[in-house]
Amino acid sequence: MTDLEALVRLCPPPNPPMHINWNGIEARLGMPVPEDYKALADRYGPGGFCDYLTLYHPNGPTEYVNLTGPMPARIRSYLRTDYDRGTYPVPYDPDHLFACGVTGNGEYLFWITDPATDSGRWRIAVNEARGPVWFTYDGTVTSFLVSVLTGATRVPQFPDGLLDEPPTFSPSHPVLVKPRPYVAPVANDTGALRAWARGNGYDVPTRGRVPADIRQAWEDAHDY
Numbered sequence: 001m002t003d004l005e006a007l008v009r010l011c012p013p014p015n016p017p018m019h020i021n022w023n024g025i026e027a028r029l030g031m032p033v034p035e036d037y038k039a040l041a042d043r044y045g046p047g048g049f050c051d052y053l054t055l056y057h058p059n060g061p062t063e064y065v066n067l068t069g070p071m072p073a074r075i076r077s078y079l080r081t082d083y084d085r086g087t088y089p090v091p092y093d094p095d096h097l098f099a100c101g102v103t104g105n106g107e108y109l110f111w112i113t114d115p116a117t118d119s120g121r122w123r124i125a126v127n128e129a130r131g132p133v134w135f136t137y138d139g140t141v142t143s144f145l146v147s148v149l150t151g152a153t154r155v156p157q158f159p160d161g162l163l164d165e166p167p168t169f170s171p172s173h174p175v176l177v178k179p180r181p182y183v184a185p186v187a188n189d190t191g192a193l194r195a196w197a198r199g200n201g202y203d204v205p206t207r208g209r210v211p212a213d214i215r216q217a218w219e220d221a222h223d224y
Helices: 003-010 022-029 035-044 071-085 141-149 190-199 212-221
Strands: 047-049 053-055 097-103 108-112 123-127 134-137 169-171
Touching (some): 035 053, 053 141, 071 097, 108 141
Antiparallel strands (some): 047 053, 047 169, 053 097, 097 108, 123 134
């Protein structure tokens, strides 16, 4: 039985498999993606395990959980600062750490991307959200999930009650963002009015009263 088969048996995915363009994803990331993760992401889609551990996914609904979003680079930058300053003992060169998940408590799950060209040999690391503890798992992310969710591996940063209930997977759904209504600049803001006028070819004095025709043009342009 493969690790993915064991995970599916342990924690059935609620949705049919996805079909992700992994060539495009790897091109955007500029690095290979482990084959086990590709199969896992295809089978489960975006979401989280036990309402606690969320893997980053190419279809993650927000930038905070999207594999190709800005979070891996931001986290690496934070780690680089800690590494260079000695704030916390980061056990690996941050250039070899790529964030691939996050917990409800703020810990991050990393691929240790060494060797860089052989993603099948990448191991897993977990940091402590507000402390110096690191945990390393010698295996793939799918194997890590199976081991953690069966209780075979105890990650010290994870809560004691993580497995009080049977393991579950909750899919993520697109986040609908309601656009903010457009608020036009008020005509009394003469600084904005003058800047708009100059940008639109009007000869407007730097001081004094703004000519009525320019003010009218401003108001027409902003639907007053």
